[in-house]
Amino acid sequence: MDYFLQQLINGLSLGAIYGLIAIGYTMVYGIIGMINFAHGEIYMIGAFVALITFLAIGALGVTWVPLALLIMLVASMLFTSVYGWTVERIAYRPLRSSPRLAPLISAIGMSIFLQNYIQILQGARSKPLQPILPGNLTLMDGAVSVSYVRLATIIITLVLMVGFTILINRTSLGRAQRACEQDKKMAGLLGVNVDRVISLTFVMGAALAAVAGMMVLLIYGVIDFYIGFLAGVKSFTAAVLGGVGSLPGAMLGGVVIGLIEAFWSGYVGSEWKDVATFSILVLVLIFRPTGLLGRPEIEKV
Amino acid sequence: MSAATMSTEKPLLSVEHLTMRFGGLVANNDVSFEARAGEITALIGPNGAGKTTLFNCVTGFYTPTVGRLTLRHPAGKEFLLERMPGYRIAQLAGVARTFQNIRLFSGMSVLENLIVAQHNKLMRASGFAIGGLLGLPGFRKAEHEAVELAKYWLDRVRLTEFADWEAGNLPYGAQRRLEIARAMCTEPVLLCLDEPAAGLNPRESGELAEILTFIRDVQTPQGHRTGVLLIEHDMSVVMRISDHVVVLDYGRKISDGDPEHVKNDPAVIRAYLGEDEDEALPPEVAADLNLAPTTNQKGA
Structure with a gap:
């Protein structure tokens, strides 16, 4: 039972990270119908910005941990948002009206470019980070231990999700996003600046991915320029699993994938966990092609 | 020109020498007309006459090949619509439109x-x-x-x-x-409606006419009146509610004036019914056009 609980918590924190990244995929797909393959790299950049910020504020003498973490979080979200915005501006917007394949190829190119850019700038070796937030919360007489970092990941993700849901459902920006999702031309005619809404969608996705990057840095304590690839593919899987275009779906998909990975590693062995994950994806797509929470697409005439 | 359109106030929308070409196809050819605030201006014409193209130019979907589109706000501000991107036209100039097919969210x-x-x-x-x-x-x-x-x-x-x-x-x-x-x-100064009565039954189009006359007559909170530009095939609606009718055929303006003037204009009758001017209109066609059977006019 305690072993199960331990895996459950590991799975939830991992799932929270996948979910945060998956939201970026699903929002961009919802609004411009394109898979942003560079999104995994945005997450990787988020992790690097967090690391660099930590080193910089360490050098400046900020040693109080909560403040350091807050500065890292804000800096990472800010800088990564700029990357997200720039990628959209230079790689996707000029191709807005071209055939669907063109922005897809552009996204793959952007992904490779960003990987190499970080590799050249930061070197190809893994970057370690000493544990900033050591310590565990022990439950059930020490049988289950939850590191504070994992706990923080779950809590921050929950808070962000609530904020995000309010943003989409209650604010005029969210309303404009949903309107653009349904009919961009008409939204434009009603005075919505569609380009700006799309830019902001990329910015939001990037900010959430930055949080995921920072959390991964804190949990595992090591990052390199290549972490974006597998995390990106898995989060994309999470988005598809939950139903591409659906925000709660992305979150649910992330958690499901995190749990599958954690339980497979815990009970079967960590060698085949990726195979397990993708097998589940295949099964879901065969029996429920729209994903868990996706709505069947109604063909527009 | 009727008395109603001769007022000294400057028009809300001036379309001057508008020409829109798509390659070799001339969809609008040197069209000029005006629409006023507090009036319903109807744009009619046979299929393919260029009505929707003209709408698309006014609302920024197309940039006209030649011509000038000036929108004058009641506060005195002027906008040259042909130079503005679509969403700016909605945002700044205050032009709203609907489409032939329904485009709700x-x-x-x-x-x-x-x-x-x-x-x-x-x-x-x-x-x-x-x-x-x-x-x-x-x-x-x-x-x-x-x-x-x-x-x-x-x-x-x-x-x-x-x-x-x-x-x-x-x-x-x-x-x-x-x-x-x-x-x-969107609180527009100009409302452009592309066939709002399409597919409505007579009772519904009656309600629509009421809504449109309300929009024309009511003072907005900003203290001006809204101009309505209307494309419509349902002649009973057009003739009943419009103050000013512009008729297009093959991209050219062939007639312009109040409904009474337009429906008696031989050029309009020719465009709708063909070239043969000598024969009197068959009674059911005359009824469709809302012509009283006594006002039997002959060609030019």
């Missing part, structure tokens, strides 16, 4: 459809969504006003009881009315 509620139309106002009030997230009082107030305006127009188009429905689930006639309400929620 079908997955959103009726009320939300009307609030999206007030996006700019709300975005400014909310400091680009930040205020909305924090629930700042300024945003609350702006949102309250937006809901009030939405309620007002819902009431006008008799959809109040459907406010929480998904727009896509409304009956067809109600969707048409909702589109007009949504366009009015």
Whole structure:
């Protein structure tokens, strides 16, 4: 039972990270119908910005941990948002009206470019980070231990999700996003600046991915320029699993994938966990092609 | 020119020498006319006459090949529409339009459809969504006003009881009315309607005519009156409610004036019924055109 609980918590924190990244995929797909393959790299950049910020504020003498973490979080979200915005501006917007394949190829190119850019700038070796937030919360007489970092990941993700849901459902920006999702031309005619809404969608996705990057840095304590690839593919899987275009779906998909990975590693062995994950994806797509929470697409005439 | 259109006030919209070419196809050829605030200007003509193309030029979907489109606000500001991108025309110049086919945000509620139309106002009030997230009082107030305006127009188009429905689930006639309400929620100075009566039954098009005359006659909170530019095939609606009719055929303007003038214009009759001028109109056609059987006019 305690072993199960331990895996459950590991799975939830991992799932929270996948979910945060998956939201970026699903929002961009919802609004411009394109898979942003560079999104995994945005997450990787988020992790690097967090690391660099930590080193910089360490050098400046900020040693109080909560403040350091807050500065890292804000800096990472800010800088990564700029990357997200720039990628959209230079790689996707000029191709807005071209055939669907063109922005897809552009996204793959952007992904490779960003990987190499970080590799050249930061070197190809893994970057370690000493544990900033050591310590565990022990439950059930020490049988289950939850590191504070994992706990923080779950809590921050929950808070962000609530904020995000309010943003989409209650604010005029969210309303404009949903309107653009349904009919961009008409939204434009009603005075919505569609380009700006799309830019902001990329910015939001990037900010959430930055949080995921920072959390991964804190949990595992090591990052390199290549972490974006597998995390990106898995989060994309999470988005598809939950139903591409659906925000709660992305979150649910992330958690499901995190749990599958954690339980497979815990009970079967960590060698085949990726195979397990993708097998589940295949099964879901065969029996429920729209994903868990996706709505069947109604063909527009 | 009738007395109604001879007023000294400057027109709301001036279309001057508008020409729109698509390669070798000339969709609009040197069209000039004016539309005034507080009037319904109908744009009629046979299929393919270039009515929708002209609309698309006015609302910024197309950039005209030649010509000038001037919109004059009651406050005196002038906009050259042919130089503005589409969303700026809606945002700054205050031109709203509807389409031949219904383009509601079908997955959103009726009320939300009307609030999206007030996006700019709300975005400014909310400091680009930040205020909305924090629930700042300024945003609350702006949102309250937006809901009030939405309620007002819902009431006008008799959809109040459907406010929480998904727009896509409304009956067809109600969707048409909702589109007009949504366009009015952008608080336009010029409302462009592309065949609003298409597919409506006679009772529904009667209601539509009432809504349009209300929009024409009511003073907006800003103290001006809205100009309506209307494309319509339903002649009973056009002849009943328009103050000014412009007739296009093969991309050219062939007639311009009040409904009485236009329906007696031989050029219009020729365009609608063919070249043969000598024969009197068959009675059922005359009835369709709302011609009294006694006013039997012959060709030019």
